Amino acid sequence: xxxxxxxxxxxxxxxxxxxxxxxxxxxxxxxxxxxxxxxxxxxxxxxxxxxxxxxxxxxxxxxxxxxxxxxxxxxxxxxxxxxxxxxxxxxxxx
Numbered sequence: 328x329x330x331x332x333x334x335x336x337x338x339x340x341x342x343x344x345x346x347x348x349x350x351x352x353x354x355x356x357x358x359x360x361x362x363x364x365x366x367x368x369x370x371x372x373x374x375x376x377x378x379x380x381x382x383x384x385x386x387x388x389x390x391x392x393x394x395x396x397x398x399x400x401x402x403x404x405x406x407x408x409x410x411x412x413x414x415x416x417x418x419x420x421x
Contacts, residue, residue, distance in 0.1 A: 335409075342367075349363070352366060352367060
């Protein structure tokens with residue numbers, strides 16, 4: 328059985344923060360036992376997941392759900408599982 332861990336491709340994005348914001352985020356990161364980069368990545372990942380959850384919830388509330396085939400359901404389940412918190416946290420930058 329292959330035990331290699333597959334990682335998702337990542338990209339870098341330069342962001343500009345004023346000194347006050349950087350200091351505030353850095354203090355919050357230290358309080359969480361993280362470095363600033365990992366902390367900001369975690370915040371953004373959680374925000375994206377929350378937005379995705381809200382979007383999926385809104386789509387489900389519309390009552391216009393389609394029935395998935397067995398294959399589609401398995402693909403969708405695999406896609407959702409790929410966003411688990413455990414997987415996102417495994418690849419933190421040190």
